[in-house]
Amino acid sequence: xxxxEATTNCRADAAAGAAQAAPPEEALRxxxxxxxxxxxxxxxxxxxxxxxxxxxAQDVLLRAWAGRAGFDGRARVGTWVFTIARNAWxxxxxxxKTRPETQVTDDAMNCLSPIQTxxxxxxxxxxxxxxxxxMDLLPAEQREALALxxxxxxxxxxxxxxxxVPVATVKSRVRYALGKLADELTALGFGPEA
Amino acid sequence: xxxxxxxxxxxxxxxxxxxxxRRREVEAHLAACGPCRAEWDRLRxxxxxxxxxxxxxxxxxxxxxxxxxxxxxxRVAADDRAYGAASRAxxxxxxxxxxxxxxxFALFGGLGAVVAAATILLAVWVLGERGTQVAAAAQGPxxxxxxxxSLTILSQPEGWQAGNVxxxxxxxxxxxxxxxxxxxGGSVQTxxxxxxxxxxxxxxxxxxxxxxxxxxxxxxxxxxxxxxVPSGILPDTVRLRSLDAPAAxxxxxxxxxxxxxxxxAVLDKHIDKPVxxxxxxxxxxxxxxxxxxxxxxxVRPPRGQVRNLARAELRAITFPKLPxxxxxxxxxxxxxxxxxxxxxxxxxxxxxxxxxxxxDYVLKLHPAKASDKSDRSDKSDRSDxxxxxxxxxxxxxxxxxxxxxxxxxxxxxxxMAGDVNVIKxxxxxxxxxxxxxxxxxxxxxxxxxxxxxxxxxxHLYALMRPTTIADSETKQIxxxxxxxxxxxxxxxxDPQVNATACRVVSELWNRQSNGLGKPxxxxxxxxxxxxxxxxxxxxxxxxxxxxxxxxxxxxPWGYAFDIACTAxxxxxxxxxxxxxATWRYSIRNHKDHGANVTVVVHVPRTTYEATxxxxxxxxxxxxxxxxxxxxxxxxxxxxxxxxxxxxxxGGGLASPPETRQ
Numbered sequence: 001x002x003x004x005e006a007t008t009n010c011r012a013d014a015a016a017g018a019a020q021a022a023p024p025e026e027a028l029r030x031x032x033x034x035x036x037x038x039x040x041x042x043x044x045x046x047x048x049x050x051x052x053x054x055x056x057a058q059d060v061l062l063r064a065w066a067g068r069a070g071f072d073g074r075a076r077v078g079t080w081v082f083t084i085a086r087n088a089w090x091x092x093x094x095x096x097k098t099r100p101e102t103q104v105t106d107d108a109m110n111c112l113s114p115i116q117t118x119x120x121x122x123x124x125x126x127x128x129x130x131x132x133x134x135m136d137l138l139p140a141e142q143r144e145a146l147a148l149x150x151x152x153x154x155x156x157x158x159x160x161x162x163x164x165v166p167v168a169t170v171k172s173r174v175r176y177a178l179g180k181l182a183d184e185l186t187a188l189g190f191g192p193e194a
Numbered sequence: 195x196x197x198x199x200x201x202x203x204x205x206x207x208x209x210x211x212x213x214x215x216r217r218r219e220v221e222a223h224l225a226a227c228g229p230c231r232a233e234w235d236r237l238r239x240x241x242x243x244x245x246x247x248x249x250x251x252x253x254x255x256x257x258x259x260x261x262x263x264x265x266x267x268x269r270v271a272a273d274d275r276a277y278g279a280a281s282r283a284x285x286x287x288x289x290x291x292x293x294x295x296x297x298x299f300a301l302f303g304g305l306g307a308v309v310a311a312a313t314i315l316l317a318v319w320v321l322g323e324r325g326t327q328v329a330a331a332a333q334g335p336x337x338x339x340x341x342x343x344s345l346t347i348l349s350q351p352e353g354w355q356a357g358n359v360x361x362x363x364x365x366x367x368x369x370x371x372x373x374x375x376x377x378x379g380g381s382v383q384t385x386x387x388x389x390x391x392x393x394x395x396x397x398x399x400x401x402x403x404x405x406x407x408x409x410x411x412x413x414x415x416x417x418x419x420x421x422x423v424p425s426g427i428l429p430d431t432v433r434l435r436s437l438d439a440p441a442a443x444x445x446x447x448x449x450x451x452x453x454x455x456x457x458x459a460v461l462d463k464h465i466d467k468p469v470x471x472x473x474x475x476x477x478x479x480x481x482x483x484x485x486x487x488x489x490x491x492x493v494r495p496p497r498g499q500v501r502n503l504a505r506a507e508l509r510a511i512t513f514p515k516l517p518x519x520x521x522x523x524x525x526x527x528x529x530x531x532x533x534x535x536x537x538x539x540x541x542x543x544x545x546x547x548x549x550x551x552x553x554d555y556v557l558k559l560h561p562a563k564a565s566d567k568s569d570r571s572d573k574s575d576r577s578d579x580x581x582x583x584x585x586x587x588x589x590x591x592x593x594x595x596x597x598x599x600x601x602x603x604x605x606x607x608x609x610m611a612g613d614v615n616v617i618k619x620x621x622x623x624x625x626x627x628x629x630x631x632x633x634x635x636x637x638x639x640x641x642x643x644x645x646x647x648x649x650x651x652x653h654l655y656a657l658m659r660p661t662t663i664a665d666s667e668t669k670q671i672x673x674x675x676x677x678x679x680x681x682x683x684x685x686x687x688d689p690q691v692n693a694t695a696c697r698v699v700s701e702l703w704n705r706q707s708n709g710l711g712k713p714x715x716x717x718x719x720x721x722x723x724x725x726x727x728x729x730x731x732x733x734x735x736x737x738x739x740x741x742x743x744x745x746x747x748x749x750p751w752g753y754a755f756d757i758a759c760t761a762x763x764x765x766x767x768x769x770x771x772x773x774x775a776t777w778r779y780s781i782r783n784h785k786d787h788g789a790n791v792t793v794v795v796h797v798p799r800t801t802y803e804a805t806x807x808x809x810x811x812x813x814x815x816x817x818x819x820x821x822x823x824x825x826x827x828x829x830x831x832x833x834x835x836x837x838x839x840x841x842x843x844g845g846g847l848a849s850p851p852e853t854r855q
Binding site for chain 2: 029032033036037040041044045050054057058060061062065127128131135146149150155156171172174175178179181182190
């Protein structure tokens with residue numbers, strides 16, 4: 001994974017700048033469109049399920065759109081959307097405690113599964129499942145920091161501003177998270193090649 | 195650089211947040227320091243693993259697609275209601291999407307157009323005054339506004355429960371899509387009512403006079419479209435005229451376009467074309483429609499396997515645009531040559547199916563008390579001391595049903611009573627039980643709401659004020675009312691109908707002196723009477739035929755509880771063509787008041803002689819004799835009725851002289 005991809009893939013302000021001629025709503029839509037995949041990745045990092053992440057991401061986009069009047073433009077659109085996403089995820093967690101999971105039908109599952117060949121899927125899934133399990137073992141703060149950074153939507157400084165903690169704290173959370181993941185995966189037999 | 199500094203920077207290096215100088219320093223340290231390199235490898239491995247996990251990311255982004263679908267700016271101005279404008283907007287409305295998304299949309303074969311089409315059609319549907327459109331030849335579109343509409347609902351359905359069509363529609367929709375409503379992309383509505391077997395049902399008949407003000411009508415030849423016409427319209431009855439300049443307007447051509455975009459028609463035209471299915475939870479699948487039936491759609495997405503989507507799971511199906519040749523609403527199109535002003539009032543008159551009315555009566559009975567002697571002697575039945583005279587209040591409602599496909603706002607409503615001859619299409623109209631749902635009852639006790647006039651051989655009831663009749667609505671309007679009406683309670687024993695019980699029949703005179711005196715259209719009468727606690731209770735219902743004034747109204751209710759009857763043949767003799775028979779009827783009255791029972795005897799048409807000692811009898815019609823049998827309270831009466839008939843020379847039975855009038 002190249003780092004240039006990490007920074008160019010989701011630069012919402014660049015999009016907003018490009019769309020300066022367009023009316024503000026259009027610019028916002030464009031920025032939301034750019035942020036959408038990163039938001040989904042973040043939510044997947046938190047919940048470990050693409051269906052749920054998709055569902056939440058849609059909710060986040062709609063929430064952002066409904067609350068667009070409240071966006072003052074001081075923050076970057078990306079940061080603002082991630083704040084909404086973070087709240088949406090917290091709401092979901094709260095609801096999950098009081099309500100059982102809804103059943104997703106086979107048809108809905110079918111239409112949402114990522115398209116891939118079975119062999120590749122099997123090979124990938126083994127490691128991916130292990131990572132997902134390991135993610136579940138992380139302390140909430142570390143997991144959140146890692147998910148935010150791995151979403152490729154925000155940099156450390158932006159995450160720090162969003163969470164209201166020093167940049168060094170965010171970095172150390174991500175570092176501990178990665179360290180624990182590495183330990184856990186090594187224990188499961190996926191360790192780094194010597 | 196020492197190890198501590200280097201390790202603090204590893205995380206920045208890992209995520210590419212180091213400037214070049216720092217990066218080189220850290221890399222140099224890593225090359226030299228084994229333990230730090232081990233830590234770096236560990237972090238890199240962990241991040242690569244996370245990347246591996248994230249690689250399972252779905253390539254489509256349904257969250258965004260759904261969001262885009264919902265929030266795409268509407269490209270139709272609020273006042274731009276013309277259908278043509280809407281379709282132009284559909285063609286021109288490509289969504290502004292960037293980068294990846296754009297590619298996705300391109301792959302989806304113009305999903306963007308779906309978005310625009312769905313929203314715009316929805317916008318037109320919601321915002322647009324459901325109405326009138328004019329596609330003018332050249333300059334700005336002429337404007338058409340509805341001035342008023344008058345409805346004359348002619349026929350009453352015969353033996354047909356209005357409201358069933360709506361139910362049938364709903365039921366059919368449920369069968370076909372497992373959904374309560376057929377609403378596809380917000381743009382298409384099924385307007386044709388059908389019965390349980392999928393055949394269209396047309397009942398009812400109404401004359402609609404629709405006046406519309408046309409502005410900016412160009413001189414010369416132009417096309418005028420009226421979209422707000424019912425789907426039940428009989429196109430061959432449509433007449434257009436200009437009220438302001440009838441001579442200056444000539445109609446070159448008149449077309450009725452009705453190939454409606456029903457859900458099946460639209461789906462059918464989208465085979466091998468892109469559609470988007472929206473699930474109930476908002477998720478979507480887009481792709482080429484391969485086939486469909488009532489239960490499922492088979493869709494092939496641009497990438498990946500063909501999917502079978504259960505329609506029960508779907509909330510909607512959206513289409514890029516309405517295929518050519520299908521209309522969202524039935525439309526009348528005229529080619530006109532106009533030589534007069536640009537501002538004119540047009541009147542379109544046509545007959546339409548789908549509007550029915552029927553009369554419903556509520557009869558509140560105030561039963562006479564057994565001890566109340568004064569009530570027992572009504573003038574019309576002075577000779578009959580056992581007759582019971584009750585009083586009642588009668589209210590008649592006109593129940594108007596509209597399933598013609600459009601709403602009529604502020605319509606002048608007229609209801610014609612009488613059986614009008616209508617040529618019915620060769621079609622089996624099925625009926626089944628169940629009434630309509632909640633009815634909208636208009637009640638205004640303070641004044642009469644409808645006036646009645648006779649018209650040709652019929653009666654016309656006109657509502658005094660304009661009313662709005664929505665599509666698929668049942669509306670009730672008070673039509674006639676009278677109070678303090680006297681009605682005589684009698685009992686009819688007809689052994690051929692019920693061998694052991696007699697029917698309660700109320701008779702009343704439709705006269706002004708009796709509190710009524712208005713022509714009563716055919717309808718259902720529901721009887722309410724107070725129970726012993728004085729609470730009004732539903733008792734029974736019956737039907738009446740069209741009843742002119744000064745005619746007797748017979749209202750048969752249920753069977754009397756306390757009067758037991760038996761019939762027995764005591765004699766039957768045959769000698770050649772000559773026959774004789776005697777029947778014995780015994781009637782036992784267990785009530786604490788007397789009852790006047792009419793025994794109905796069906797005799798052969800060739801009967802020439804009859805005797806009934808001790809009782810008055812008369813011939814009601816050929817072959818039917820009625821015997822008046824007064825039975826005192828807690829007493830019994832035995833009637834012997836003998837008659838003779840002759841196969842060769844019989845017939846001509848007449849009532850005995852004392853009962854002839």
